[in-house]
Amino acid sequence: xxxxxxxxxxxxxxxxxxxxxxxxxxxxxxxxxxxxxxxxxxxxxxxxxxxxxxxxxxxxxxxxxxxxxxxxxxxxxxxxxxxxxxxxxxxxxxxxxxxxxxxxxxxxxxxxxxxxxxxxxxxxxxxxxxxxxxxxxxxxxxxxxxxxxxxxxxxxxxxxxxxxxxxxxxxxxxxxxxxxxxxxxxxxxxxxxxxxxxxxxxxxxxxxxxxxxxxxxxxx
Numbered sequence: 001x002x003x004x005x006x007x008x009x010x011x012x013x014x015x016x017x018x019x020x021x022x023x024x025x026x027x028x029x030x031x032x033x034x035x036x037x038x039x040x041x042x043x044x045x046x047x048x049x050x051x052x053x054x055x056x057x058x059x060x061x062x063x064x065x066x067x068x069x070x071x072x073x074x075x076x077x078x079x080x081x082x083x084x085x086x087x088x089x090x091x092x093x094x095x096x097x098x099x100x101x102x103x104x105x106x107x108x109x110x111x112x113x114x115x116x117x118x119x120x121x122x123x124x125x126x127x128x129x130x131x132x133x134x135x136x137x138x139x140x141x142x143x144x145x146x147x148x149x150x151x152x153x154x155x156x157x158x159x160x161x162x163x164x165x166x167x168x169x170x171x172x173x174x175x176x177x178x179x180x181x182x183x184x185x186x187x188x189x190x191x192x193x194x195x196x197x198x199x200x201x202x203x204x205x206x207x208x209x210x211x212x213x214x215x216x217x218x219x220x
Contacts, residue, residue: 016029017029017216017218018030020218021093024093025217025218025219026092026093026215026216026217026218027215027216027217027218028213028214028215028216029044029213029214029216030044030211030212030213030214031043031044031081031083031167031211031212031214032044032045032046032047032187032189032209032210032211032212033081033167033169033187033210033211033212034047034049034050034081034187034188034189034210035049035050035060035063035187036049036050037050039080039082040079040080040081040082040187041081041082041083042081042082042083042165042167042212043083043189045189046189046190047189047190048188048189048190048192049061049187049188049189049190051188051192051195060188061186061187061188061192061193061194061195061208062102062184062185062186062187062188062194062195062196062201062202062208063077063079063184063185063187064182064183064184064196064199064201065077065171065182065183065184066180066181066182066199067173067174067175067180067181067182067183069175069177069178069179069180070174070175070181071174071175071176072174073110073112073172073173073174074172074173074174075170075171075172076111076171076172076173076181076183077169077170077171077183077185078168078169078170079168079169079170079185080166080167080168081166081167081168081169081187081210081212082120082164082165082166083164083165083166084162084163084164085159085160085161085162085163085164085165086161087161088158088159088160088161089158089159089216089217090156090157090158090159090216090217091119091128091154091156091157091159091165091214091215091216091217092154092155092156092157092215092216092217093153093154093215093216093217094151094152094153094154094215095117095129095131095151095152095153095154095212095213095214095215096149096150096151096212096213097115097131097149097150097151097167097169097210097211097212097213098147098148098149098207098209098210098211099113099115099133099147099148099149099150099169099185099210100145100147100148100185100186100187100202100206100207100208100209100210101113101133101136101145101146101147101148101171101183101184101185101186101202102143102144102145102146102183102184102186102194102201102202102203102206103136103138103143103144103145103173103181103182103183103184103201104142104143104144104181104182104199104200104201105138105140105175105179105180105181105182106140106141106177106179107140107175107176107177107179108137108138108139108140108175108176108177109137109138109140109173109174109175109176109181110135110136110137110138110173110174110175111135111136111171111172111173111174111181111183112132112133112134112135112136112171112172112173113132113133113148113150113169113170113171113172113185114130114131114132114133114169114170114172115130115131115132115133115150115152115167115168115169115170116129116130116167116168116170117129117130117152117154117165117166117167118165118166118167118168119157119159119163119164119165119166120163120164120165120166121160121163121164122162122163122164125166126157128154128155128157129152129153129154129155130152131150131151131152132150133148133150134148136148140176140177143200143201143202143203144203145184145201145202145203145206147206147207154215156217165214167212169185169210171183171185182199182201183201184196184199184201184202185210186202186206186207186208186209186210187208187209187210188208188209188210189209191207191208191209192208193205193208194206194208
């Protein structure tokens with residue numbers, strides 16, 4: 001008698017993850033933060049972020065904000081990067097984000113980011129994790145940029161079809177002296193240089209890729 005041998009194959013869903021941790025039963029999907037004609041998005045594709053000239057400077061690779069003198073931290077950027085689910089998914093586990101941050105001012109300044117991960121059903125936002133980066137400090141006089149890494153354990157959450165994964169990035173800053181501060185967040189999947197000429201916040205050669213590592217529950 002010939003015995004038929006069964007071969008165990010991985011579920012096709014696993015192949016859609018960028019990496020997996022079978023011990024924890026999670027799969028990681030890496031999303032790029034980008035900007036299209038309608039707003040800020042999450043995408044797995046390495047597309048060129050929409051780079052339009054607003055009449056003052058190029059926007060799209062880096063979003064900037066200006067602040068008049070403030071010796072206390074003020075929220076300068078508040079950006080929502082959204083992804084609409086077409087199929088149900090469960091998010092749970094350790095989340096990471098790489099944040100290309102920068103600033104420019106003629107005096108000493110400080111800045112940091114807060115990343116908040118949310119479930120959004122079209123009406124209500126539910127926070128499933130939030131984390132603040134370390135504070136960057138620059139003595140003034142030139143562009144200063146850094147790549148920050150943050151991580152947080154997310155609360156387990158079911159996403160239905162049409163639900164939205166929303167990752168909000170806030171940038172807070174303060175500056176010494178009677179000068180303007182400009183902060184910037186890079187978000188170009190193609191990693192082009194910050195094209196701003198008047199208010200360049202990310203140095204040429206420094207990374208402008210905004211990456212989010214999102215953990216999903218997988219069946220193993």
